[in-house]
Amino acid sequence: MDREDKIRETVRQKFSDYLSEKKCRKTPERFAILNIIYSEQRHFDVDSLFEALARRSFRVSRATLYNTIQLLLECNLIQKHQFGKNISVYERSFNNDYHHHLICTSCGKIREYRNMELKTAISGKKIKNFKVTHYSLYVYGLCGSCLRGMKKANHKGKSNP
Amino acid sequence: MDREDKIRETVRQKFSDYLSEKKCRKTPERFAILNIIYSEQRHFDVDSLFEALARRSFRVSRATLYNTIQLLLECNLIQKHQFGKNISVYERSFNNDYHHHLICTSCGKIREYRNMELKTAISGKKIKNFKVTHYSLYVYGLCGSCLRGMKKANHKGKSNP
DNA sequence: ATGTATGCAAACCATTTGCAATGAC
DNA sequence: GTCATTGCAAATGGTTTGCATACAT
Numbered sequence: 001m002d003r004e005d006k007i008r009e010t011v012r013q014k015f016s017d018y019l020s021e022k023k024c025r026k027t028p029e030r031f032a033i034l035n036i037i038y039s040e041q042r043h044f045d046v047d048s049l050f051e052a053l054a055r056r057s058f059r060v061s062r063a064t065l066y067n068t069i070q071l072l073l074e075c076n077l078i079q080k081h082q083f084g085k086n087i088s089v090y091e092r093s094f095n096n097d098y099h100h101h102l103i104c105t106s107c108g109k110i111r112e113y114r115n116m117e118l119k120t121a122i123s124g125k126k127i128k129n130f131k132v133t134h135y136s137l138y139v140y141g142l143c144g145s146c147l148r149g150m151k152k153a154n155h156k157g158k159s160n161p
Numbered sequence: 162m163d164r165e166d167k168i169r170e171t172v173r174q175k176f177s178d179y180l181s182e183k184k185c186r187k188t189p190e191r192f193a194i195l196n197i198i199y200s201e202q203r204h205f206d207v208d209s210l211f212e213a214l215a216r217r218s219f220r221v222s223r224a225t226l227y228n229t230i231q232l233l234l235e236c237n238l239i240q241k242h243q244f245g246k247n248i249s250v251y252e253r254s255f256n257n258d259y260h261h262h263l264i265c266t267s268c269g270k271i272r273e274y275r276n277m278e279l280k281t282a283i284s285g286k287k288i289k290n291f292k293v294t295h296y297s298l299y300v301y302g303l304c305g306s307c308l309r310g311m312k313k314a315n316h317k318g319k320s321n322p
Numbered sequence: 323a324t325g326t327a328t329g330c331a332a333a334c335c336a337t338t339t340g341c342a343a344t345g346a347c
Numbered sequence: 348g349t350c351a352t353t354g355c356a357a358a359t360g361g362t363t364t365g366c367a368t369a370c371a372t
Binding site: 323324325326327328329330331332333334335336337338339340341342343344345346347 | 348349350351352353354355356357358359360361362363364365366367368369370371372
């Protein structure tokens, strides 16, 4: 059993425990969804999740996807992001070496940014009257290719449209 | 002229400059919206902005609100947040002593959290191939009153519903 | 005079909801 | 057998868009 399998096993157990605790049923749909999430790429939205399941011939309704996502959020197995667009993006959060997100305000591209110092600085803070479970740091700005594009445009005497 | 008036004056000028640069028209609607934003409470959504304008008998369409908000985002006079709900919340960003946001995952309440050390740690980072304009740090967890509520519920032997 | 910006209403689309059928317990 | 969960389809609601009119330049 490789490392990834081990993680899938662990989160399955955690989810199962959470469902028991909440007296919710352990349906195959719920576990299939969790399994896909911990098998495919880290960032996903409801549509890509739907398609990933379909690729493995597992058909679930959107309603069930939203329902299950809600449960997974509650037990901190996934995390929700909204990077400016009107669409929610999710990310598995168990065993996730902490990273932050760089968001290009010009092209919308998301880049991950690992920085242990920052992680430590942020998660080390004790806040009065607030029990922290997790955090998100979004850094907005211009990515390399947009920067270069702008410079070129400026040389031609143009402003960005 | 008090400090707040001075700020409104400055952002008006900045906005005006931006509109000139982009060859956009300086309509009364645009300046009225900016002015309200820098007069009322820091967090607002499109609806509360609409109502605030109405209270001063200034009627603008939603379309214009969205249009103007877009311009203000572009020139960094406001900042957009999406705190988990499917609604965008905005906040003025000029002369904003940097604060972070604490979000209660149980009741949804937002609290501001000022911490100079964190601000310095985050904005001091130089990132390769990325020109930072601003950032948002969202800290999720349980607020004081939800924590107390849960403790009480647990004592009665209940789990949260 | 010109063409951008506005207001209105319709369109859009992610997400939510209601309900009958299914299946976990 | 019971009742939570599913799938479906319709509803919701924030945001966007198309177009005729108004108005900044």
